[in-house]
Amino acid sequence: MSAAERLPSWSPFEQLREGRDIIRLEAEALNDIAKRLDAEFCTAVEMIAGCRGSVIVCGMGKAGLIGQKITATLSSTGTRAHFLHPAEAVHGDLGCLHSDDVLLAFSNSGETEELVQILPTLDRLGVPTIAVTSTDRNTLAEHAAVTIRYGQVQEACPWGLAPSTSTTAMLAIGDALALVVSRMNGFTPQQFAVFHPAGSLGRRLKTVAEIMRPLDQLRVSPQTATVREVFTGMALPGRRSGASILVDEQGRLQGLFTDSDLARLLERRQDQLFDRPISEVMTRQPLCIKSDETFAQVVDLLSERKISELPVVDSAQRPVGMIDITDVIGWLPATQGQ
Structure with missing residues (x-):
């Protein structure tokens, strides 16, 4: 018997029910996170809006993929931003940092080894950090100037292992930061068009x-x-x-x-x-x-x-x-x- 034959058969009804439950779980988590936003979020917005250099976005694994998306959102809405891969950072890419920059770091646990490794260098360079993480009781949060906490969320994965709800939380918080900063800076559709000259959006x-x-x-x-x-x-x-x-x-x-x-x-x-x-x-x-x-x-x-x-x-x-x-x-x- 093949592996496929040993798998239980899911009816379309069961597939839809499971898919809806996953989306509902993540949506409920986002609703709770929205209510939990506090003055730390406002401080982070002020830091990004007042940044004279670039917003350097950092994250490892799935959090890094979210970070790359937020980097693109910041850039396209008028905030100069670059993504820094933590593993590459400790092999020379830290040279891109300047004291005028702000680091925006994503990590669910706040203990990501590659990310924690670069924190002492950030101190020496005088680069302030905004942490987006689950709690304020981890290495990243303790180091950061500002911590936006989204709480201990339940991953949508049935075993609670695959990053899903946590990365959705990071994505929503990153988008909120980028778009609020954009509104504060008076970013206009005409400016948006400058950064989107191609495709149907550019048209x-x-x-x-x-x-x-x-x-x-x-x-x-x-x-x-x-x-x-x-x-x-x-x-x-x-x-x-x-x-x-x-x-x-x-x-x-x-x-x-x-x-x-x-x-x-x-x-x-x-x-x-x-x-x-x-x-x-x-x-x-x-x-x-x-x-x-x-x-x-x-x-x-x-x-x-x-x-x-x-x-x-x-x-x-x-x-x-x-x-x-x-x-x-x-x-x-x-x-x-x-």
Whole structure:
């Protein structure tokens, strides 16, 4: 009989029950940890927010993997951070530390041998430590300037051995530290976009200025011009936008006239309006957007208002470009358009 044949058979119901129990156990632990956060958390936030150097994140094994994720979260939300592997640290990598840095150390027991080994060097270099650990009665906590304790949690592993609930606790506390610091420092979506230029996230965070059609590719006419003059008096290179921007004497946006508006005049046999001022048939005070808004906001506006063209204006309401829905479709991830 093979090893697989000797294993008990679990029905889908039993699999779901076990999976839900594990998630529920970890969720309950996180709820307790949230209630337990105290002034030590606030002190840690102040230390990270006021750090003049880098936040050096440290952890071994599963705690180290959590530390690497928190390093990435800190970096992407405006806090300079690097991960230091404890085993490599004692073989020369401690040279990356500076007295302006802050060490953020993760260890459930607080007695991780490789981590404990570097503590005396941290003292000599004057690098303060924030410990994220289960209790304040261990070597790491006793050394640290600040200790965030999450308590003696029950691991979700049936034998209570595999790090699971404890690493979930570390992850949640690390995220809380990183995001509270980010909020305190006034980190903005525009700054976030600088650190995420690629992928669907980077695409959503691009600014309108990066994706709009510039003014020299658009029909911009005075609102006093006739419909015929607007459509016959300006030939543009490249792909034609489906809308004309109408402005006043000061160059401020006054209206929009689209190909659909033109089609309606033809359908209604209102040819006589072709030689009337376009201001009589244009859409007045059209919805517009500023150039520093994000691509995600553009998609929301076009979808909610069911429009195809969106003028881009400056602070004085002068047009600087246009968002055309055909361009937006080209920027959407392939799966989103399906």
